[in-house]
Amino acid sequence: MITYLEAIRLAQQKALATDARVFLYGQDIGSFGGAFKATKNLASEFPGRVLDAPLSEDAIIGMAIGAAIEGARPIVEMQFADFSTCGLNQIVNHAATLFYRTNVACPIVVRLPSGGTSGGGPFHSQSLEAIYAHWPGLVVVTPATVEDAYSMLLEAVNIDDPVIFCEHKFLYYHLKAEKLPDTALPIGKARIARAGRDATIVTHGAMLHESLAAALELTEDGYEIEVVDLRSVKPLDTDTILASVARTGRLLCVSEEWPWGGVTAEVLARVSSEGFGLLDAAPMRVNAKDTPVPYHPDLWAAHRPTASTIAAAARRLLQI
């Protein structure tokens, strides 16, 4: 069985093996194999191409940009998504603007271990998809399955533009698959994770699995909920979302992010303006509470959406 984390490791291994332009840069990723072991053994397998960086997110990203200008395809690891904001300037003002300003593309991949785990606390739990999606010039992806973690990372390396790869820490060891995929949906296409009839849940990341559990719970009441896995937050697959809402007439968007200006806000804005005539009820969303992520596991469990809060919201939506 291959875990989500192992899929990421194998994807990096394949990239290093098949593309001489690829190298890895980040803190503790060399002989130590990375804080989450996402690069285990890669430094010895590919000597000189898996390098330990000093504790300098700005420099790590900036260096990746310079290397990319010179033809490299760096994959950099931020130890936690929460620390990427120390390198925010290089990501959003340098990497994201390079093509627009100079016509030279910037093929870097920035891996962000994202999302909450029990006891993670405010600075080891953040989901930052929305802020990176906000600046033009970035591709932002959120793999929710083992297969997508593998295939989307490989595709990201081949994209000529900067990719923010939001891998979910909660899924690292929880998700397993029997084998790696041969084919995959391209980045930019969402996947119908579960077909349904009465309402559509649009979600991404670890919340996919909470949403599927909620959908299962709702079958007991005779409701069939369709669940859409966004896979990439930017570009957002509006076509698939609208087609699903056309079938069901009801939308619930679920994200582990904070509510203001998050992925749920963008999805609801698009469906409300482009699919107004498809809606039987006002679209609804479920987000984490509008506070920093709490540290205590009991508080954390109430902070983020869970299968039961998602199901309760879906029930309210279905009653309208």
Added chain:
Amino acid sequence: MALVPIKMPQLGESIAEATIVRILFKEGDSIQADADLIEVETNKAMMAVTAPCSGTITEMLAENGVSYPVGAILGQIEVSVEEAKRLGLDEEEKPSRKPAKKRSDTPPAPQKVEPTIPGGLPVPAHAGGVTYLSPRMKARMSELGLRAADLSGIAGSGAGGRVTIEDLERFMGSIENNKITPASPMRKAVADAMIRSWSRPLATVGIPIQLDKLLAHRKAHPAKPGPALYALRALAVALGENSAPAGRLVGESIVHPPSVDIGFAVEAEDGVMVPVIRNADQFPLDDLVSRYNRLVELARQRRLPAADTGGSIATITNYGTFGLTLATPIPLPEQTVLLGMGAGQTVPNWNPKLEEFVPVVEAMFTLSFDHRVLDGGAAGRLLKRIAELLNAPETL
């Protein structure tokens, strides 16, 4: 053994739910058909839910003090095979749900409302969602060219009783095999006007008015003015004396009419035209006859000039020409009052002087009005004044 549900019946025309007051039988009891099983209280009265058949109560789901909508399942009766056959019951659907009121920590999910209640309204009157049209619904209606009023006959199976897309499609499918003729533009215009007018609370009051003096005046008149013209002048004079009844309610103000322009309904092909006599309070009857006759002709041919229609503050309709003695017509959407006149009939009238019944010619005059602006009293006074004026036709 078959199960027969005990359902909350339709206990009155507008009743949508009832509260359990007393449960007379419990699970395990044997009961006879038509026996009182549960006492309930509605808005209007205390009633009883009776047994639909004989048998044994296997489930009593109703709870004291709790309110259940019409159609809710309150319990189950187990019947013998013979009894089931007697009632003509096939496999009655086994209910999988408890009645609407569920005790739980989270707000309970309301039960899906059943679309038809035996012997009652197609949609429960209390159903909150009956008039709700979602954007999706509106989009579909727009595609089909439907208006909200067209859905009034469709039973809603959605949340709160609202009509769903599936209900609509089913309805459209069911009428496909009927004879279908297109509605003319005139018909569509009238439909639209009536809907807009009906959005107000309308009421009608009426009194019979003796026409003998009017008819005598008419007989002696060289131009033979139509009875409707007499009524028009009477209405004009009365409104000229007090224009408030023809005022319109806009927000919190009564907007008084600027001039006493009175319209009168003329039947034209597949609809009604309304020519207008402007400043009808300022011209005596004699001066209006030729103008009136000309307008009637033009209206009948639907060649009414724009200047001679629109802008009237009240309208006359002579439904007596159809043979009707009484009607409650609907005022135009932009007007507060509509004066209607029925067919004249010779009827006996008590003459106190002669102490006997004498024949008189009488017609019912009705005033239909926007009840937000007028009450019965003001409407009655207006009618009375019109009656006075029609009984002194030489003053018109």
Added chain:
Amino acid sequence: MQQAVAWPYKIRTMSKKIAPVTQSDFVKAYRVMLTSRVLEEKLAGLYRAGMIKGGVFLGRGQEALSVSVGIQLRRGDIFAPLIRDQGGRLAFGDSVLDTLRTYLGSQLGSMRGRDGNIHRGRPRDGYYAMISHLGAMIPAVTGALLARRLKGEQGVVGATCIGDGGTSTGAFHEGLNAAAVEKLPLVVVVANNQYAYSTPNSRQYACTDLIDKAIGYGVASHKADGTSLLDCLQTLRNAIHTAREGGGPQLVVADLLRLVGHGEHDDFAYLDPKLKKSAVGSDCLLSAENHIIENGWQSAEELASWRRETEEEINVTADRVRREPLPDPSEDDWAALSRPEYREQYAAS
């Protein structure tokens, strides 16, 4: 495993030893300084006439240092200049034409109207386009050098210029530190011009001399008199050579004075008059001219005629550029991603 994609890489031979600056080096460098000065005077004039799109930030007084960097880099090196480096840009291969095109907003400029003035660059030619966040280019050049090394290239140098203010940023610290850890051939040239906008050095840092930071980073250091072309040329030659030979990052600090406001919109009223009168306040261009004349390499008249020629050439170019078309918003593809399939599809509003 088979390598599916290989880089193109070149190997260069390394230089042997550092030669002293010659007359020819000096005069060539002076000519670029002159062009830079005249060009910037033209830009200032155009700005006051309201013809420049955006702001104008000039490098008057810093030409000696800037040219010394650009003119001693080679084809294949990487140069990330900053705000006051008109001289260095011209020395490295930028043109008067593209400079004017970018400032005047011609559709034919290298930035195509999408960025302007000193943000211009051509990254594929090793001429990096700065972003406004000071210090950010240091990690970028560091990473570029890392990539070259991974490709197997040797003898490459990456140079970047920054001011006294920029040395306070986190990016400066992180980039220089990372370059030092990796021992990359990075040359960081600090033009210590005494002011960051209106902030004097006394409010910018507390160490005695910026060059003292070198020891903290574990890198080599070089001090230069920023007002002396000769000193700048020689110092940069040493620094670049040492980096190229594998000496790791080189921190160069040159003392001079900014001889203009922060931008052409700023009148530099806060300038301490004592600084203006001191040695650091002397004009490097005048000093270079005097050096040439005193050495008998050219006469004053000849230098004057060079100036006239340069002015003429620049005026002609400016006039030509002013007749060129402006960027057309309806023709711009408004794309921030190079691959169309990843671009967002928003409904037309």
